[in-house]
Amino acid sequence: MKRRIQWDRRDRGIALLLVLVAVLALSLIAAGLYESTQASWEESTLSRARYQAGLLAESGLAVAMHPQIAPGDAALRHELAPGRSWEVRITSEGGRLPVNELTSERMRSTAVELFVLWGLDAAAASRAADSLADWIDEDSDALSNGAENAHYASLDYPHFPPNAPFTSLEQLPFVTGMDEIEKFQPFWRDHFTIQSDGLIDLNAAPAELIQALTGATADAAAHLVAVRNGDDGIAGTIDDVVFSDEGEVQALLGMSQAEWSEITSLVTLAGTVRRIESKGKVGDRTETRVILAEETTQDGNTVLRPLVRFRE
Numbered sequence: 221m222k223r224r225i226q227w228d229r230r231d232r233g234i235a236l237l238l239v240l241v242a243v244l245a246l247s248l249i250a251a252g253l254y255e256s257t258q259a260s261w262e263e264s265t266l267s268r269a270r271y272q273a274g275l276l277a278e279s280g281l282a283v284a285m286h287p288q289i290a291p292g293d294a295a296l297r298h299e300l301a302p303g304r305s306w307e308v309r310i311t312s313e314g315g316r317l318p319v320n321e322l323t324s325e326r327m328r329s330t331a332v333e334l335f336v337l338w339g340l341d342a343a344a345a346s347r348a349a350d351s352l353a354d355w356i357d358e359d360s361d362a363l364s365n366g367a368e369n370a371h372y373a374s375l376d377y378p379h380f381p382p383n384a385p386f387t388s389l390e391q392l393p394f395v396t397g398m399d400e401i402e403k404f405q406p407f408w409r410d411h412f413t414i415q416s417d418g419l420i421d422l423n424a425a426p427a428e429l430i431q432a433l434t435g436a437t438a439d440a441a442a443h444l445v446a447v448r449n450g451d452d453g454i455a456g457t458i459d460d461v462v463f464s465d466e467g468e469v470q471a472l473l474g475m476s477q478a479e480w481s482e483i484t485s486l487v488t489l490a491g492t493v494r495r496i497e498s499k500g501k502v503g504d505r506t507e508t509r510v511i512l513a514e515e516t517t518q519d520g521n522t523v524l525r526p527l528v529r530f531r532e
C-alpha cells in the first residue's frame with residue numbers, strides 16, 4: 221500500500237514535469253513564431269516604404285522632365301503628406317569631366333591637374349590621363365605616360381584597349397592608372413561623364429574642375445562657384461546665378477584674353493544635357509532615380525530626350 225502511494229507521487233511528479241516541458245516547448249514555438257512574423261512584418265513594412273519612396277521619386281522625375289521646369293523651381297520640392305515627399309535636383313551633366321574628350325591635349329592636361337588636386341603625384345596623374353586617352357584614341361602608339369595594346373597584352377589582356385569611346389563608366393577601372401585615382405578619389409564616378417555634350421559647363425562645374433581647366437587660382441574658382449550658388453550658398457536652388465556672358469566669367473576667374481581663347485572651344489555656359497536626380501522619401505527611407513536628358517529644339521520648342529536612366 222505504502223509502495224502504491226509512492227508510485228502515485230512519482231507518476232504525478234513525471235506528469236508535472238511533462239506539462240512543464242510541454243509548456244516550455246509551446247512558449248518557445250510561440251516566441252519563434254512571434255519573432256518570425258515580426259521580422260517579416262518589419263520586412264514588408266520596409267519594402268512597402270521603399271516601393272512608395274520609389275513611386276514618389278518617379279513622380280518627381282515626371283515633373284522635372286517638363287522642359288519649362290528650371291532648376292530650383294518650386295514644383296521640384298513637394299510634400300504629398302507628412303513624411304512623404306520628393307525633391308528633385310537639376311544640374312548640367314557638363315559639370316563633369318568628359319572622359320571621352322581626353323584625346324584633346326588641353327582636356328588631358330585638365331585631367332592631370334584635376335587628379336593632382338585630388339592628391340595624386342604628377343607621374344601617377346599623367347599615367348592615368350594618358351592611359352585613358354590611349355584607351356579611346358584610334359591609334360596603337362602609346363602617349364608618353366600612356367598604355368596601348370603592347371602593355372595590356374603583357375598583362376594577359378590582349379583585347380585591351382578597344383580604341384573606341386567609353387560606353388560605360390564601369391569600363392574605366394580596367395584602364396592603367398585608374399587604381400591610383402580610386403585610391404585618392406573613391407567617388408570618381410561623380411566627377412566623370414560620358415553622356416554630356418563634351419564641353420565643360422562653367423555654370424555647373426565644381427571649383428576644382430574649373431581650376432584644373434582654366435588655371436585660375438583656387439580662390440578665384442571658389443569665388444565663381446560662390447557667386448553662382450547665390451545667397452543660400454546651395455547649388456540648384458532658385459537664387460542661383462546663371463552666367464550667360466563669357467566675359468563676366470573670364471573676369472571673375474582673372475583670366476587674360478589669351479588664356480581664355482585657349483579654352484573657349486572646350487567650355488560652355490549652357491550645357492545641353494540635364495542631370496535630373498529625384499529623391500523620393502517615406503519616413504527615413506529614400507529612393508533615388510536619375511535621368512540624363514538631352515535638350516533639343518523641335519518646332520521652336522525645347523524638348524527633353526532621355527539618354528539614360530538609373531537608380532542610385
Ligand SMILES: [Ca+2]
Nearest residue numbers: 354357359383
Ligand atoms: Ca589607342
Ligand SMILES: [Ca+2]
Nearest residue numbers: 354357359361
Ligand atoms: Ca594612343
